[in-house]
Amino acid sequence: MAHAPAARLVATALVLAAVAAGCGPKRVVVAPDTMAALSREPRILAVHYYDLIPPPPAAASAMPAARWITMAAPTRRIKERFVREAQARLGLQNVRDVTEPRFAYIYRFMPEVVWLQRTFGRGLVLEFYSPWRPRQAGLREGSMVVHGRLLRLDDLAVLWADTCAFEPGTLAMPSPEAEAAGAEAFYTAEALQRADGCADALLADLLGSRR
């Protein structure tokens, strides 16, 4: 059974209130000189985190109408769209997309940056993280939140941080094969368009054209 619109509204408001109250990264506006220097950086890495706990396989003969999964926003897709658009609009040739998702070792609601530093050493990192939430595939669900950050690994500084949210709508029930691709398989085409809009909103904030 779908949630009532009022309940969805309350859930969305609670998520946004939690973000606003500090249960997530505070918004950091990027400095103009940082933006100007982006194209001169030796490299900018783009990373994302695992967005789905693989659910136990459902028997084809007894496929339930809905089932619980633990998932996040499709961060790989959001990262790839953000990077593609950023490259086009800023002329960046120095972005390296790290395709392997990272394990999120959480400290104060966000992944600890020190683990990225240990792997990648120095330089800038564009990071996309969405917290896991219990959701029911096959049902209409509440907002998904995505945090974007620009990090400098040399001193673990956060140069830019912003958050976007989108409505996933009714989650799909993908085949077990499709689930292997991650959380994206659980979103409908319309929901993925809204997720793309989330990536666009993050980029607009980085470019200073959103607010």
Place this chain on the structure above:
Amino acid sequence: MTRRLALLAALLALGHGCALLTVQDVSRPSLDVQEGQRLDDEGWVMLVRARVAVAARNDRDAALFVGPGLMVPLPIVPLPVSALGTPAREDISFWIDVAIDPEGERFTLDPGEVRLSIGERIDLRPVRMRGLAAVRHVADRRRVSSFCGFDATGGPRAVDRIAVTQRSCVSLEFDLPPPPADVPFTVLVAGLRDGGQPVSAPAIRFTKGRRFRLESLP
């Protein structure tokens, strides 16, 4: 201060109902003195540009005590170990968790080269594996029997070489029943390479230890 808060929390948790004390036999890791290395406080062994930690999943409940938990927990009444339905471990295989914390992106692990040695006659390599998985957050890795957490890869599969580009964990299955904790054994994490160059690790020796766990019962 933290200790007092923990004590207060434990008292509050046990203030209602009963207290259960579980005594477990575990295999605890250590390094031979002549290896010139030691486990740090979190159970990691320092290597060149990496750390490794190993845990053996052969813990067994050795004794159970139950008692009143009003204000002061007094688990003084012994129970048979089977009282809580502890699963028999004799019929399943022996899993060992290997956590790796590499520096850089160029590390690989060939789990097929990891060796389990029991006495002079048993020298085994893993038959299946799980992972890579995230490393569970635990306060002291020397006191836990597993530390592989979230696993994105699903169930067990054939042993295969893996790239280790972040702090992660792999579970290795050895084709024998989990040995009792009083049987000493060693695990050698061979097969670790940094940019193709072998990274040597000392053999980690496991000997019998005890773990005490105090819980509340409703």
